[in-house]
Amino acid sequence: MAGTARPIRLPWPRSFFPKHTCSLSIGDFILPRIRVVIPTLLAIGIAGAACGQAMKNDSSPARVEVPKVEREGVWQSTPGGTQVPLWPANVPLAKPDSGDRPETTGNGSPLVGGRKWHWATYVTRPTMTVYRPKGRNTGVTMLVLPGGGFYAVAMDLEGTEVCDWVTRQGMTCVVLKYRTPQVWPKENGEQQRPKVLLGLEDAQRAIGLLRQRASTYGIDPRKIGVIGFSAGAYLVANMSNTEERTYPLTDAADRQSPRPDFAIVAYTARMLDNSKGKNSLELKPWVKISAKAPPTLIIHAMNDSVDDIRQPMAYALALNDAGVPVDMRVYAKGGHAFGMRPTADPITTQWPGQVEQWLLNIGML
Template identity: 50%
Template sequence: MPDAMPDPEPETVGPPPGNAWWARVANVSRPTMTVYTPKGLNTGAAVVVFPGGGYQILAMDLEGTEVCDWLTSRGISCVLLKYRVPDSGPTMKDGHRYYPKVQTALQDAQRTIGLLRQQAGQYGIDPHKIGVIGFSAGGHLVAAVSTHFAQRTYRPVDDADGLSSRPDFAMAIYPGHLWVHEDDDDATRHETDLSLRPDIHVTRDTPPTFLLQAEDDDVDGVEQSLAYYVALQKAGVPTEMHLYAQGGHAFGLRPTNHPISHWPVLAEQWLRTIGILKPE
């Protein structure tokens, strides 16, 4: 991975009080990619997973290993990216939006996709069926890598960086940091303005995208998905969006009493629709 600086080793800490248990990893200075091979039939498809955590920590089980268990059970190779944190992308610091001069999480995502394409034959992966999925801040990273692939955002390291870092498909689950007005004190003044933040530039070459969010998400409001959806539609990018009345934030694949918990079935159907998986 590019430009990793010596720092404290990653640490695993517990959940905030009152929340269901999920393992959090902090202080990642050396990014890693862990490959999970399919269980049973190999479809040739692969997905790089971006856990969320506000670009401060990483929810490595809730939005990482548990997602890989689902994907590999469907014959899809999974690559879990432990990208650099903290402050590696747009985040909140001291009550204000902070934009790092260099988005190191995006660097790690670009590098991972290039490496995966380079090593696709080794893992039985079709280099034209490599997608990404991300949750919360990881959903922003999905949008970032889907719109920043014309060139690397770091100095090339080897031949892998000469390969495309464009995902072939993308899934953003309760994404954050996308709507330009999310930090306004009176966001209702802008409820009809669904513009994206300036770091996300959607074009017609942005990959087909699946969006999912709950309307009662009080961490990243539904405007995040709506803003990205509007931009994708204007650019003519094939997009499927699912909004649910209830579900909150950071539910991953864990079962709840809300219909939104069935979203993996919708995602699998979408993957068949765009030709990544074969029809049942």
């Protein structure tokens, strides 16, 4: 049920944020030594996840803003989508770091392509929303993992809008609304991966359900891939390099392989071990690489001020060293969190075509 709109305000003035460039990074952001409540963390997380869009060449104002409004209520799919629960109602799930707050939706800023973007958070019952292909059906499925800094899920910018393009290419598209927020702990000043990565559990569950229900959805169970953005890209990397399911067996769907058949990572995060120095391309200790990872396409902008170019470079080199086919498409400009909305930067209009050609190259289309 929709509730009263609640503006989210940070305890710092707007001047705290840079005007033309952003150095705010969820991975490296150090909070003051005060107790910060979840709504404040959420505001910081979403602002950081989108701050790379506040660039001079973007059509949005050259500043970083926090989300404008949040409303209690479960996110609803756009027309044509069928929202499906990931887990049986009687299965107890680990809760995100949201206390007892109900699921909440809202709109965020800065503007991307001149428009607001919308997110969901305090997600305790994750879902996948299935969009059938428009016209011909290639049998290929794309599971979409939006970003949001693990504080929220950017449902339209990096979710349903991606599906609008995917379904026009004859593919089934599935948007994952995974459990958030999940705060990453710090130890000795270094950010640590949570012991249980809730979004990874939800993503693996979605892959299993899609393979089990392949005949229902009219898809090829051997052609199910994933695309992730920012935090979602980090989840994609984990899915690609994890052969074992990360949660106890629930039902027959969990007997299916949780590994995708192809992977696309866009402006990926949380891969690089920053403690090794500025010129290092060493991955964080918990980032494991498997020779069985699927063919991977990496998309990134050189001027991404949230997750710099060394993040995908380190991942690409590690995959290559393991013998995994990996391609990179790097553009000079584009910033962070551009999704599929056209701006003055070529990456925003060209990367979908690069994905289509790559899928042809690896024999998926």
